[in-house]
Amino acid sequence: MQKPFSKTEISEAVAYIAGRASLRPRVGIILGSGLASLADEVAQPVRIPYSEIPHFVSTTVEGHPGELVIGWLQDCPVFLMRGRFHYYEGYSMQEVTFPIRVMWGMGIKYLIVTNAAGGLNPSFRPGDLMLITDHIGLTNMVGLNPLRGPNDPEIGPRFPDMSQAYDPALRELALQAATDLGIPLHQGVYIMLSGPSYETPADLRFLRLIGADAVGMSTVPEVTVAHHAGIRVLAISGISNVAVMGPGAAAVSHEEVLAAGQTIVVKLSPLIKEILRRLEQNLA
Numbered sequence: 001m002q003k004p005f006s007k008t009e010i011s012e013a014v015a016y017i018a019g020r021a022s023l024r025p026r027v028g029i030i031l032g033s034g035l036a037s038l039a040d041e042v043a044q045p046v047r048i049p050y051s052e053i054p055h056f057v058s059t060t061v062e063g064h065p066g067e068l069v070i071g072w073l074q075d076c077p078v079f080l081m082r083g084r085f086h087y088y089e090g091y092s093m094q095e096v097t098f099p100i101r102v103m104w105g106m107g108i109k110y111l112i113v114t115n116a117a118g119g120l121n122p123s124f125r126p127g128d129l130m131l132i133t134d135h136i137g138l139t140n141m142v143g144l145n146p147l148r149g150p151n152d153p154e155i156g157p158r159f160p161d162m163s164q165a166y167d168p169a170l171r172e173l174a175l176q177a178a179t180d181l182g183i184p185l186h187q188g189v190y191i192m193l194s195g196p197s198y199e200t201p202a203d204l205r206f207l208r209l210i211g212a213d214a215v216g217m218s219t220v221p222e223v224t225v226a227h228h229a230g231i232r233v234l235a236i237s238g239i240s241n242v243a244v245m246g247p248g249a250a251a252v253s254h255e256e257v258l259a260a261g262q263t264i265v266v267k268l269s270p271l272i273k274e275i276l277r278r279l280e281q282n283l284a
């Protein structure tokens, strides 16, 4: 059975981080593949490599430098994860989502999740942004739900509702911010596959048929655990490549995904900063 982390283990990580940084952010941010440069804009940063935090595993993927950055972004204290853990790296879903439990332990109330994803919706182009309105938790459905195992009712309920996993008020705030900045923002459904292989053309036709707009290899476990713990979630995909499902199917590469990140960041960074500014006003 997958082993859930104990309260003691969560507390050890929380105490370690709290001992290194005095700031107590209410907003967490996870930066996905190729999107890490937003972390460079954090003012007065305290950087903690994941390898130094008790019970954190380490990232093994190129383009995912692993460190926690605590500091100020747009006058908002943030708990920012530069790089995340993926199931395809060989970690358990509990290991992948341990940082979310630590965020819960640190009092994080809002989580902004980003990822790089392949576009399935034919109107999407590389470099576009998609606000995630919902997900298809394929990995959850096949038994890889990170909440499997004993439940701690102090963190959240045994059978959490997922009808509003992507917070409607935060989505509205993000859409308004994007409109005001003139940044086009699609809306759609994200689907997670375990990876690391990309999809076959037949896989892609199946994913489109069942209602997905973008496909990636992350996010669903983190959002499941955050929502379970009552953390309000906003999630945005950067479309790094588009899925070609028929004849003429083109190869996807990790290099392409990382390169697209640079185009995506140019839009995603100002959007996230504007979202933080509005969130900070709401929090005040």
Ligand code: HPA
Binding pocket: 116, 117, 118, 119, 198, 199, 215, 216, 217, 240, 241, 243, 252, 257
């Ligand atoms: N498929 C799965 N994951 C991805 C893709 C893709 O095309 N692009 C970025 N992450």
